[in-house]
Amino acid sequence: MRVQLLSNGSYTVMLTEAGSGFSRWRDLAITRWREDPTCDGWGSYLFLRDVDSGAVWSPGMQPCGGQPEEYAASLSDARAHILRREGTLATTLEVAVASSIDAELRRLTIVNHGAAVRTLEVTSYAELVLGSPSSDASHPAFSKIFVQTEAVADGDGILLGRRRKRTGKDPDVWAAHFVAGDGHDAGAFNFETDRARFIGRGRTLRNALAMQGASLSNTSGTVLDPIFSIRRRVSVAPGARACVAFWTVAADSRAGVLAHCEPLRSLDAPERTLEAAARHALNEHARLGIGGEQAEAFQRLFSPLLYADPAWRPSPVVLERASGGAPVLWAAGISGDRPIVLVRIGRDGVIERVKDVLKAQEYWRSKRLGVDVVILNTAAKRTAGRLRSKLQALLQTQTREFEADSDGAKAGVFALCDSKISDALRDGLLAAARVVLYADDDERNAAASPGGESRQATAALNPVATTSSRSTHGTTTRAATAAAEPLEFYNGIGGFTQGGHEYAITLDNDRSTPMPWINVISNPSFGFIVSAEGGGYTWSVNSQQNPLTPWPNDPVSDTPHEVIYLRDEESGETWSAT
Numbered sequence: 306m307r308v309q310l311l312s313n314g315s316y317t318v319m320l321t322e323a324g325s326g327f328s329r330w331r332d333l334a335i336t337r338w339r340e341d342p343t344c345d346g347w348g349s350y351l352f353l354r355d356v357d358s359g360a361v362w363s364p365g366m367q368p369c370g371g372q373p374e375e376y377a378a379s380l381s382d383a384r385a386h387i388l389r390r391e392g393t394l395a396t397t398l399e400v401a402v403a404s405s406i407d408a409e410l411r412r413l414t415i416v417n418h419g420a421a422v423r424t425l426e427v428t429s430y431a432e433l434v435l436g437s438p439s440s441d442a443s444h445p446a447f448s449k450i451f452v453q454t455e456a457v458a459d460g461d462g463i464l465l466g467r468r469r470k471r472t473g474k475d476p477d478v479w480a481a482h483f484v485a486g487d488g489h490d491a492g493a494f495n496f497e498t499d500r501a502r503f504i505g506r507g508r509t510l511r512n513a514l515a516m517q518g519a520s521l522s523n524t525s526g527t528v529l530d531p532i533f534s535i536r537r538r539v540s541v542a543p544g545a546r547a548c549v550a551f552w553t554v555a556a557d558s559r560a561g562v563l564a565h566c567e568p569l570r571s572l573d574a575p576e577r578t579l580e581a582a583a584r585h586a587l588n589e590h591a592r593l594g595i596g597g598e599q600a601e602a603f604q605r606l607f608s609p610l611l612y613a614d615p616a617w618r619p620s621p622v623v624l625e626r627a628s629g630g631a632p633v634l635w636a637a638g639i640s641g642d643r644p645i646v647l648v649r650i651g652r653d654g655v656i657e658r659v660k661d662v663l664k665a666q667e668y669w670r671s672k673r674l675g676v677d678v679v680i681l682n683t684a685a686k687r688t689a690g691r692l693r694s695k696l697q698a699l700l701q702t703q704t705r706e707f708e709a710d711s712d713g714a715k716a717g718v719f720a721l722c723d724s725k726i727s728d729a730l731r732d733g734l735l736a737a738a739r740v741v742l743y744a745d746d747d748e749r750n751a752a753a754s755p756g757g758e759s760r761q762a763t764a765a766l767n768p769v770a771t772t773s774s775r776s777t778h779g780t781t782t783r784a785a786t787a788a789a790e791p792l793e794f795y796n797g798i799g800g801f802t803q804g805g806h807e808y809a810i811t812l813d814n815d816r817s818t819p820m821p822w823i824n825v826i827s828n829p830s831f832g833f834i835v836s837a838e839g840g841g842y843t844w845s846v847n848s849q850q851n852p853l854t855p856w857p858n859d860p861v862s863d864t865p866h867e868v869i870y871l872r873d874e875e876s877g878e879t880w881s882a883t
Contacts, residue, residue: 336433375390505533648681870882
């Protein structure tokens with residue numbers, strides 16, 4: 306897949322050609338994202354819903370998928386541009402980062418090529434983090450409870466989000482989200498900040514409850530699973546167009562983030578932002594001393610740096626030799642916390658290629674993408690010393706520049722001699738590196754570089770609660786389509802039966818329990834959890850530090866990651882056991 310980073314040096318948006326990605330401010334995540342090159346289902350999204358027909362789609366391939374009549378994505382340093390056509394409606398989504406304010410713009414232009422007026426609801430959606438990406442990834446449920454939302458009914462309305470501090474050392478972070486348009490049927494301020502209300506239990510973004518025709522709940526405050534979502538209704542006459550601009554802004558105080566919003570609420574703010582972003586991109590190229598073609602070459606590595614791609618890594622045989630994980634790299638002073646580009650060089654005649662990689666590292670760092678570059682000197686003993694001296698001079702210059710710019714993304718440069726490191730370290734580097742380049746071998750580099758357009762893989766998981774059973778503290782619980790006998794203490798979903806020895810849950814159609822109904826089964830060294838919908842995961846020894854299968858800890862969608870599929874060989878029908 307193609308990936309682009311848009312940045313003003315402080316605020317960064319990553320976007321894929323399908324419309325997924327993340328937003329970050331300094332070293333903090335504004336929105337939630339997980340590396341998933343298969344489904345690619347994380348990002349800040351827009352939904353469109355036809356009020357008359359009820360049809361729902363998105364300007365990008367994600368999150369709604371589908372087979373559009375026309376789709377094209379153009380990604381550059383200045384902006385991302387996604388065109389999609391559904392029937393007589395054409396949409397253009399433009400994404401850019403403001404050059405002078407820590408804010409991102411998502412401008413949606415809708416053109417009606419039909420003969421009838423089209424009335425649409427445009428709805429934004431983004432999951433809030435407002436904190437460290439690594440902390441959120443390690444314990445998302447805990448991270449979410451510190452985010453608080455607020456609705457400011459000022460004009461068109463602004464949603465605010467802030468992270469409550471756990472310690473005095475935590476940074477101040479505030480985010481704002483609002484929409485501005487050209488006045489077409491703006492209506493009342495309709496918003497949502499509770500993800501559970503937006504998606505609905507047992508659902509995903511592809512069949513979110515909020516997109517089934519109901520109004521957003523206008524919920525804000527202390528919610529367990531915070532999001533930003535605002536809805537704007539627009540009417541588009543035949544042959545006409547309408548523009549809606551969604552803004553997300555970050556600052557270190559409530560007053561600061563509201564002040565940043567003010568200049569962005571004018572009708573000409575989107576155009577001014579796009580023009581300024583283009584100028585900023587050209588100025589950055591001049592500052593770094595790179596041309597357009599060189600920038601495009603550096604951009605091609607965004608994808609393998611953020612989404613693990615076998616085409617840029619060693620063969621599975623080499624990867625299987627590695628063991629020990631990140632601690633193996635610590636002997637060389639490499640943390641393993643950042644993406645690694647490993648460059649193998651065996652002669653000083655190609656040292657210019659190392660300079661290109663170091664220039665790329667500066668470029669990535671200007672986008673707040675910290676990448677560690679490791680130069681592995683594979684020269685013969687008689688020339689290794691001379692090459693080492695040249696490499697060290699280059700790396701010392703790069704290190705001094707990084708130290709002088711302490712506000713930029715953290716990144717490191719390392720020079721190692723292949724003959725002087727252990728096999729464990731060498732194998733560990735090859736396994737950890739997202740990109741392996743061979744400075745001496747043009748043909749090998751070409752073979753490692755995937756070309757052409759990537760195919761966008763999507764998947765829709767829609768778990769539906771069916772029948773399950775388990776035993777908890779001597780009381781059997783079973784989920785069934787209908788209760789076999791009157792239930793004691795029935796609550797609309799379940800109740801006790803068999804004299805209190807069983808608890809029966811009645812689930813019909815697409816109903817789910819209000820929260821995941823989970824059982825934990827384990828012995829002292831191995832275990833798993835399973836929910837009524839089939840969600841859960843398996844671990845060995847330690848449930849947090851050594852999971853064998855993923856667990857998103859998501860009580861809303863509870864998407865299964867351990868699945869048994871069944872397929873009828875005659876009809877081709879496919880379903881799952883849960």
